[in-house]
Structures are given as C-alpha cells and as structure tokens.
Amino acid sequence: MMLIDIYIQEVTRRLPEKMRSDIALELRSTIEDMLPGEYSEEDVKEVLNTLGNPAVLASGYKDQPMHLIGPRYFDVYVSLLKMILPIAAVISLITVISQNVFGYSGDEAILSIVLHIIGEGIWATIDVGIQVFFWLTLTFVIIERVDKNKDEQPITLNTGKWTADELKNIPYIPKKKAISKFEIFGGLMWTAIWATVYFNANQLVGVYHGTENGLKFVMPALNQEVLLQYLPIIVIIIGIEIAMSLYKLLKAQWTKRMAIFNAIHELIVTVVFIMIITNSKLMNQQFISYMSDLFSKENFNNWLIVSAICIFIISAAINVYDGFKRARVHK
Amino acid sequence: MSNLLDSLTTELRRGTLTLAVLSQLRTPQYGYSLVQLLKESGITIDQSTLYPLLRRLEKQELVSSSWDTSESRPRKYYVLSDYGLEIFLKLKEDWMSISKELYTILREDEENDVD
Numbered sequence: 001m002m003l004i005d006i007y008i009q010e011v012t013r014r015l016p017e018k019m020r021s022d023i024a025l026e027l028r029s030t031i032e033d034m035l036p037g038e039y040s041e042e043d044v045k046e047v048l049n050t051l052g053n054p055a056v057l058a059s060g061y062k063d064q065p066m067h068l069i070g071p072r073y074f075d076v077y078v079s080l081l082k083m084i085l086p087i088a089a090v091i092s093l094i095t096v097i098s099q100n101v102f103g104y105s106g107d108e109a110i111l112s113i114v115l116h117i118i119g120e121g122i123w124a125t126i127d128v129g130i131q132v133f134f135w136l137t138l139t140f141v142i143i144e145r146v147d148k149n150k151d152e153q154p155i156t157l158n159t160g161k162w163t164a165d166e167l168k169n170i171p172y173i174p175k176k177k178a179i180s181k182f183e184i185f186g187g188l189m190w191t192a193i194w195a196t197v198y199f200n201a202n203q204l205v206g207v208y209h210g211t212e213n214g215l216k217f218v219m220p221a222l223n224q225e226v227l228l229q230y231l232p233i234i235v236i237i238i239g240i241e242i243a244m245s246l247y248k249l250l251k252a253q254w255t256k257r258m259a260i261f262n263a264i265h266e267l268i269v270t271v272v273f274i275m276i277i278t279n280s281k282l283m284n285q286q287f288i289s290y291m292s293d294l295f296s297k298e299n300f301n302n303w304l305i306v307s308a309i310c311i312f313i314i315s316a317a318i319n320v321y322d323g324f325k326r327a328r329v330h331k
Numbered sequence: 332m333s334n335l336l337d338s339l340t341t342e343l344r345r346g347t348l349t350l351a352v353l354s355q356l357r358t359p360q361y362g363y364s365l366v367q368l369l370k371e372s373g374i375t376i377d378q379s380t381l382y383p384l385l386r387r388l389e390k391q392e393l394v395s396s397s398w399d400t401s402e403s404r405p406r407k408y409y410v411l412s413d414y415g416l417e418i419f420l421k422l423k424e425d426w427m428s429i430s431k432e433l434y435t436i437l438r439e440d441e442e443n444d445v446d
Contacts, residue, residue, distance in 0.1 A: 023386075025398075026362065026407045030382070033363035033404070052379040060383030 003044050004031055007054060014058035023061060069140045072147075075154050077140045084132055086181055087249070090188055092128040094242070096121045097192045110203045177253045177329045184245050191241040198234060201227055207290060221287045226279055233272055240265050259323035266316040273312050277305055348376060350426055352384060353411065353419040356394055361406040385409050393418055 008027050012020040034047045051057060059066050069077050100117045197205065202224035209218050244265060251258060276282060283301055292300045355368050362382055369376055388394045393415035399406050411419060 022407075025405060026382070029404050029406050030362045030378075033361075033406075050378055052377070057379040057383070060379060061386055 003041065003048065004028065007031075007048050007051070010054035011058045011061075014055065015061055019061065067144075068137070069144055072154055073140050073144055077136070081133070081136055084136065085129060086185070088128045088132045089125045090185060092124040093121050094188060094192065096124045097196070110200055173253045174329055177326055179248045179252055179254065181249075184249050187241065187245045187248070191238060191245075195234075195238055198227065206284075206287065219286055219290065220284055222282055223284055226281050227276070230272065230276055237265075237269060237272065240268070254323060254326040254329075256324075256327045259320075259327040262323040263320045266320050270313060270316045274309055277308060347426070348380065348384065349388070350419075350422055351376075352381070352388070353393065353415065353422065356409055356411045356415070359397075359408040359410040361399075361408050365409070388415070 008024050008031075011027060012024050015023060031044075031047055031051070034050070035043055097117055100113060100120070201222045202220040205222055206220040207218050244261065247258065247261070288301045291304070294300075351369060351372075351374050352365065355365055360368065362385065365385075366376065366378060366381065385394070385396075389396050389409065392412060394409045395412050396407055396409045399408055
C-alpha cells in the first residue's frame with residue numbers, strides 16, 4: 001500500500017494543483033485493477049514497473065513541454081542570438097575603450113591604462129554576453145509556454161509560416177561581395193586603436209630606449225597641443241568610421257552607395273592626415289634633430305613626411321578601388 | 332541498430348495508437364478494461380502513454396468521461412462523443428487508404444526482390 005501511495009504522490013506532485021485529485025483517484029483504481037485479489041509487495045512492484053517512471057507519466061499528463069525551447073522557436077532563437085551577441089559585445093567593448101580614452105587624466109602610465117582596458121574589456125564582453133544570452137533565452141522560454149498554438153511548424157524570423165515569397169526578402173550575397181563580421185570588427189578595432197594613439201601621442205609615439213627595465217620612453221615625436229587643435233575633425237572622423245561599420249553590419253554586402261561613402265571617407269581621412277602631418281609645428285624640434293643625427297641626413301623629417309603621405313595615399317586608393325570592385329560583383 | 336529500430340517502431344506505432352484507442356471507445360471503458368481490450372486484439376500499449384492519451388482526448392472533446400462510484404472501486408469511464416465518433420470515422424477512412432497504399436508499395440518491393 002505504501003509503495004502505491006508514494007508512486008501516486010511522485011506523479012501528482014509534478015502536476016498542476018487542479019488536476020491532482022482526479023488523476024490520483026484514477027491512478028489508484030487502475031493500479032488496483034491491475035493487481036490480483038491477494039497481492040504481495042512483489043506484485044505491487046511489478047505493476048508499478050509497467051506504469052514506469054513517475055516523471056515520464058506526469059509529463060504525459062502535462063501540456064507543458066519538457067524542453068526549454070522547442071523546434072518551433074529554436075531557429076528564430078539561434079538566429080537572434082547570433083545577430084545580437086556580436087553587436088552587444090562590440091558596443092560594450094567600444095564603450096569601455098572610449099570611457100578609458102576620454103576619461104584619461106594623464107597621470108597614469110599608458111601601459112597600465114592599456115592593461116586596464118584589456119581586462120575591463122574582456123570582463124564587459126563576457127558580462128554583456130551572459131546578459132544577452134540569459135534575457136533572450138528567458139524571453140523564448142516564456143513565449144514557448146505562453147503560446148497555445150499547437151502548430152508544430154517552425155517559425156522563421158518573419159514570425160510566420162514559411163512561404164517561397166520570403167526568399168524575395170533575403171538578398172543573395174555572393175562570397176566576394178559579402179562583408180564578414182571579422183572585417184567589421186577589425187574596422188572598429190582599428191578606429192579604437194588610432195583614436196587611442198591620437199589622444200596619447202605624446203606618451204606613445206616617439207623614441208624609446210632599451211634599458212634594463214624594458215623599453216623606456218625618452219622623447220615624444222609629436223606636439224600633443226598641435227595634434228589636439230584638430231580635435232573636432234578627428235571626432236567627426238571617428239563618428240563616420242563607427243557609422244560606416246554599423247552600415248556594413250546592416251547591409252552585410254558591398255553596394256555602390258557604400259563604395260561611394262567609403263571613397264568619401266578615405267578622401268576626408270587622407271586630406272586631414274596630410275593637413276596634420278604637413279603642419280610645421282607638429283613635430284617636436286628635439287625629435288627632428290635626434291632623427292637627423294641618427295640617420296646622418298639633413299631634412300630627415302621632410303623625407304619621413306613625404307613617405308608617410310605616399311603610403312597613406314596608396315593604401316587609401318587601394319581601399320577605395322577594392323570597395324568599388326566588390327560592389328560591382330554580380331555573381 | 333536495435334536501438335534505432337526500436338525508436339523507429341515506436342514512432343510508427345505512436346500515430347496508430349490514437350486510432351486504436353478511439354476504435355475501442357464506442358462503448359464506455361475504464362483504463363484497465365481498455366488495456367485488456369487492446370491486448371486481446373494484439374495491441375500492446377505502454378500504460379504510461381495510454382492514461383495521458385485518454386486525458387488529452389477528453390480535453391480535445393473527442394471523448395467524454397464520467398466517474399462510476401456504484402461499485403466497490405470507483406472507476407473513470409471514457410466514451411466517444413458525437414464529435415469523437417465523426418473524427419474517428421474519418422480517421423479510419425484515412426488509415427484504410429494509407430495502409431492500402433503502403434501495402435501496395437511494399438508488395439511491389441517484395442515482388443521485385445523475388446525476381
């Protein structure tokens with residue numbers, strides 16, 4: 001008798017309150033039906049074995065699924081996760097970097113700032129990843145349980161039943177035209193790196209001497225005050241580069257318009273770069289004479305400026321050309 | 332291999348179970364009597380599947396249920412509703428044509444093997 005009671009309890013405790021008494025009663029009468037008139041504990045065990053695991057029996061009675069996210073929602077769930085996770089991670093990373101760069105007081109050593117950014121960046125990325133994963137999963141678990149539609153058809157991102165018409169909404173992206181997530185991330189990373197260098201040029205760019213305690217920064221190459229005169233235009237360029245990356249993320253492929261934007265962006269950057277580097281007050285006088293001595297060459301700085309401009313223009317031209325080439329790909 | 336075979340067989344049987352149960356519910360039955368009835372026809376049904384199935388059919392209004400407390404042991408009887416009968420007859424027709432088609436296709440296969 002005891003075993004039967006426990007079995008029934010094990011089944012009903014997994015069920016909603018209002019179903020319990022009725023199912024308990026039916027289960028008891030069924031079990032007694034199955035038992036012979038005079039029964040031993042062995043008989044009871046045999047009967048309970050045929051009924052099987054109470055958890056399985058209870059799940060049969062329940063309408064609620066025994067999974068978190070079923071086949072109906074799984075596809076949408078994974079697609080959304082893949083879409084949101086990298087965006088959230090990149091945004092949190094950029095936030096960390098810009099907070100540290102703009103909030104820089106000038107007191108701390110650059111290396112410790114960099115380490116701080118790396119550490120905080122990793123932590124922020126993990127944190128935001130867990131948050132996104134948790135809330136998105138929770139949302140879908142709730143939808144799975146609230147949605148009473150018994151249709152087993154998996155739904156797609158357009159949240160309806162799939163028809164061939166949906167294909168029209170999906171752009172066909174040839175491999176050469178496609179913009180990888182890596183490319184977008186690399187672009188953002190590059191923006192973050194050069195912006196960091198720009199704001200800390202007097203502590204990063206210059207002459208280093210090897211000492212017993214590692215590299216020692218002895219003299220800056222550039223005058224930070226001169227550099228900072230260009231702050232407004234630099235901020236605009238940073239804005240343009242972030243906008244470009246988001247635009248690329250959205251489109252996922254090169255278009256003619258994107259190639260034009262890219263060309264305009266490269267043109268602005270090149271002009272600003274030439275403007276800054278040809279500013280006669282940009283380079284530290286001390287640095288100029290140091291370099292001229294080092295290479296025993298007069299006007300070393302002119303030579304440096306010309307080659308930097310050449311490299312910059314060539315790479316910008318390649319970039320612009322590449323953009324148009326990839327936008328033109330049709331197959 | 333036997334594991335895969337088992338799961339395929341279970342899958343194959345699962346759909347037919349509803350039909351088998353509905354066919355026996357033209358007269359009122361309680362859980363255990365239904366098991367016995369099906370067993371006589373050679374259909375063994377996992378009991379942990381049957382009882383929840385009966386509940387589900389009741390919820391879908393294909394069967395109605397009532398408690399009989401006149402005997403020493405109270406029993407819950409299930410019987411086809413009008414709607415359930417209608418559905419059952421259609422389902423039966425479907426099954427007949429499916430099994431005929433399948434029989435034909437498997438028969439051809441067998442003849443090809445012999446050749």
